[in-house]
Amino acid sequence: MSNGYAGRAWLCLWHAKEEDDSIPRAITTFLIIAIVTLTFLVFSVFRKRNNSKAPLPPGPRGVPFLGYLPFLGSNLHRKFTELAETYGPIYKLQLGSKLYVVVNSPSLAKEIARDQDMTFANRDPNIAATISSYGGRNIAFASQGPYWRNLRKLFVRHLMSNASLDACYDLRRQEVRKVLRDLYRKSGVPVDIGELTILILINAMMAMLWGGTLKGEKREAAGAEFRKVVEEFMVLLGSPNVSDFFPALAWLDLQGVERDMKRVNQWFDDFLQSVIDCATGGRTNELFKKEGESERNEQKRDFLQIFLDVEMDLEDNHSPMDKNRALKAILKDIMIGGTDTTSTMVEWVMAELLRNRNMMDKVIHELTEVVGDDKMVEEHHLPKLKYLDAVIKEAFRLHPALPLLVPRTPHASCVVGGYTIPKGSNVFLNVGYIHRDPTIWDRPLEFRPERFLEDPSKYDLSGNDFTYMPFGSGRRMCAGLPLAERMLTFSLASLLHSFEWELPQGVELELSDKFGIVVKKLNPLVAIPRPSLSTPELYMSR
Numbered sequence: 001m002s003n004g005y006a007g008r009a010w011l012c013l014w015h016a017k018e019e020d021d022s023i024p025r026a027i028t029t030f031l032i033i034a035i036v037t038l039t040f041l042v043f044s045v046f047r048k049r050n051n052s053k054a055p056l057p058p059g060p061r062g063v064p065f066l067g068y069l070p071f072l073g074s075n076l077h078r079k080f081t082e083l084a085e086t087y088g089p090i091y092k093l094q095l096g097s098k099l100y101v102v103v104n105s106p107s108l109a110k111e112i113a114r115d116q117d118m119t120f121a122n123r124d125p126n127i128a129a130t131i132s133s134y135g136g137r138n139i140a141f142a143s144q145g146p147y148w149r150n151l152r153k154l155f156v157r158h159l160m161s162n163a164s165l166d167a168c169y170d171l172r173r174q175e176v177r178k179v180l181r182d183l184y185r186k187s188g189v190p191v192d193i194g195e196l197t198i199l200i201l202i203n204a205m206m207a208m209l210w211g212g213t214l215k216g217e218k219r220e221a222a223g224a225e226f227r228k229v230v231e232e233f234m235v236l237l238g239s240p241n242v243s244d245f246f247p248a249l250a251w252l253d254l255q256g257v258e259r260d261m262k263r264v265n266q267w268f269d270d271f272l273q274s275v276i277d278c279a280t281g282g283r284t285n286e287l288f289k290k291e292g293e294s295e296r297n298e299q300k301r302d303f304l305q306i307f308l309d310v311e312m313d314l315e316d317n318h319s320p321m322d323k324n325r326a327l328k329a330i331l332k333d334i335m336i337g338g339t340d341t342t343s344t345m346v347e348w349v350m351a352e353l354l355r356n357r358n359m360m361d362k363v364i365h366e367l368t369e370v371v372g373d374d375k376m377v378e379e380h381h382l383p384k385l386k387y388l389d390a391v392i393k394e395a396f397r398l399h400p401a402l403p404l405l406v407p408r409t410p411h412a413s414c415v416v417g418g419y420t421i422p423k424g425s426n427v428f429l430n431v432g433y434i435h436r437d438p439t440i441w442d443r444p445l446e447f448r449p450e451r452f453l454e455d456p457s458k459y460d461l462s463g464n465d466f467t468y469m470p471f472g473s474g475r476r477m478c479a480g481l482p483l484a485e486r487m488l489t490f491s492l493a494s495l496l497h498s499f500e501w502e503l504p505q506g507v508e509l510e511l512s513d514k515f516g517i518v519v520k521k522l523n524p525l526v527a528i529p530r531p532s533l534s535t536p537e538l539y540m541s542r
């Protein structure tokens, strides 16, 4: 019987005389209620089956409208760890109108980053990231597809290859040597290690990006300005923004994040454009003509020059303007993705070594053996520094710069660990938690580099072992790993070989951290350098 027919029958019977029709009327009413209920039940079961057989992951309850937002606090990584203790290997959080899923076990991380890597290969950039990436058009935030694939291929093949990195070694070495010279002059004076290393990283990155293009004072001036801009950029990228949790309110830009990011981004953009113009000797639309070629320095091939010479296959649109934008997006990927992360790790390693003097002694002993105290560190020494390598790996385990990686977004609903992860949700791989899991690591809170020496082939940084992945894993893992490894080890080896480091008198070293897009030490590390090389002339070498 259709609902329309049942409805008409019920109306007829209802208007019949009460005394004649009370029984049929009751039966009909009962039948109609039964049919409507049955239809509703069948429909909801059918809908549930159609959607998925698996439930959503468990998770804490929030409050109406805001979800779990009021309970998150400012140290996201610690809150996520606390929740993992209660809800287990996978849980969900409703934050405003968005659903977040946190994964806390190696086996589920493998399901995401290997078994279903393709499904989870998208990102959902927040508003600040969307602005800074030209609407998700850089490597870090582009959705997977031909554009992202080609951009990443270009980056990895042409910039991160051993040949390219060897070709620009001289450019980054000069920057490290310059800092060592300055430090020599400041011997005995307390130094903020974080400030020192971000300076090394920004100057070295700038040298590699356009060091053969922009020289001398122009570059020095740009370095100081750049540091301020990169800092502001990182704060804006990591700020919790109401507009991200409630897209319907985004037009109000309540915290002004969108406004501020547009301003900072404009500075960045103008600067990059002027460097590109300088390299090409022409305007944007002449980018891929070879007019500026004669002025280029072929001896020191910077990244910009490598890029300008490469055929860019960006698939969707081949207009010169688009290539120009892709180029700027990649330059930003390197400046933003590569400087703060690497310098933060230098600071963590130095802090752990200053706290564990016996390990510091072992590192110094190894450097003396491999390099000699009458020489400066060179990149060819690095593969022989096995103990320093283990110290760095252990620092990545206990203090991963991005303990939640960069969230991934599935392009379709799927099932992980028996739970549905809906399309479009944001998925965090909680690497910080996995790296301290006592079921995986013996005495996980101890800093013990020896664990990486026991079986050196077991752990590397390439994300193949899901118990250890400070650079992520799968197709979205860090694209800059080869450069990060070289820069981090070279900077640390140079600082530790050229100087003895000690804490200022009375300073108590503690290792608490603070959450941000990169997790840093809460209190800056301050230490005093004293020259340790055999002759002062070595510090003056270039």
Ligand code: HEM
Residues within 6 Å of the ligand: 139, 140, 141, 152, 333, 334, 337, 338, 339, 341, 342, 345, 401, 402, 405, 406, 407, 470, 471, 472, 473, 474, 475, 476, 477, 478, 479, 480, 481, 483, 484, 488
């Ligand atoms: C110690 C230094 C660094 C650490 C700890 C680090 C860590 C990471 C992590 C965890 C991710 C996300 C991986 C994922 O989602 O699975 C990432 C992505 C990325 N990193 Fe790094 N990174 C470092 C240095 C660098 C450097 C030096 C560069 C550039 C030269 C760089 C460029 C990128 C890019 C472009 C992405 C996005 C990849 C994509 O989405 O396809 N990173 N990095």
